[in-house]
Amino acid sequence: MKIYQQTHQYLEIRAVANSNKVNTPYLWGVSMFILGCLILSQNRYGVPHTFDQQGVHAFGSMLLLAGIVLILMAMFLQEIYLSGVFDKGRDVFCWTSRKLLYKKTIRRSIFDIQDLQVERDTDVDGYEYYYIKIKINNSKPIRIQSMNSIPNEQQYYEDLAQTITNFLGFAKFQPKDFSI
Numbered sequence: 001m002k003i004y005q006q007t008h009q010y011l012e013i014r015a016v017a018n019s020n021k022v023n024t025p026y027l028w029g030v031s032m033f034i035l036g037c038l039i040l041s042q043n044r045y046g047v048p049h050t051f052d053q054q055g056v057h058a059f060g061s062m063l064l065l066a067g068i069v070l071i072l073m074a075m076f077l078q079e080i081y082l083s084g085v086f087d088k089g090r091d092v093f094c095w096t097s098r099k100l101l102y103k104k105t106i107r108r109s110i111f112d113i114q115d116l117q118v119e120r121d122t123d124v125d126g127y128e129y130y131y132i133k134i135k136i137n138n139s140k141p142i143r144i145q146s147m148n149s150i151p152n153e154q155q156y157y158e159d160l161a162q163t164i165t166n167f168l169g170f171a172k173f174q175p176k177d178f179s180i
Helices: 019-042 051-077 153-168
Strands: 002-006 010-016 079-087 092-099 103-109 113-122 128-136 142-144
Touching: 002 153, 010 153, 019 051, 051 092, 079 153, 113 153, 128 153
Parallel strands: none
Antiparallel strands: 002 010, 010 079, 079 092, 092 103, 113 128, 128 142
16 A cells, blocks of 8 residues: 555555466466466367267366456456545545456444554464454444555554654554564
8 A cells, every 4th residue: 555645634555466466366366277278179070989088078178268267367366456535625535456357345433433453464374464453333343454565564654654644633553562
């Protein structure tokens, strides 16, 4: 996330996904789909009679289906663009998450924001990453995380949280100590 625009009444932060990260699942999905179609086209005129032909036919069908599933998953699950707007003039906080086929927007009053915290979490590979958690009245917290790698993530997120806290006029931001 980077600060895109900031005035005394308006703060906007944005993040755009790395094109390699976005394109890779589509490339793999299309490749598997095409390979599955080519394998199946070799057996299209007859019913496979031998075990080898049946295995090749099943392999082609699995590649075709896996390609379709991978493309659909990427369309619905992969975030391409994130945007957060804090507008004091309109008293609005707006968080937008854009995927390939749709976007999700959360609009709340700035006065509903209770607190900002920098949190640390671990993904399935064991890699630790940091994010900003915005606590909102009567709602699920919103996670602001980067879509690209940042060299010193903890310091970067603490600085970003400090900027948002100063903009909103909250009490001084207190960073957590993650050292163990």
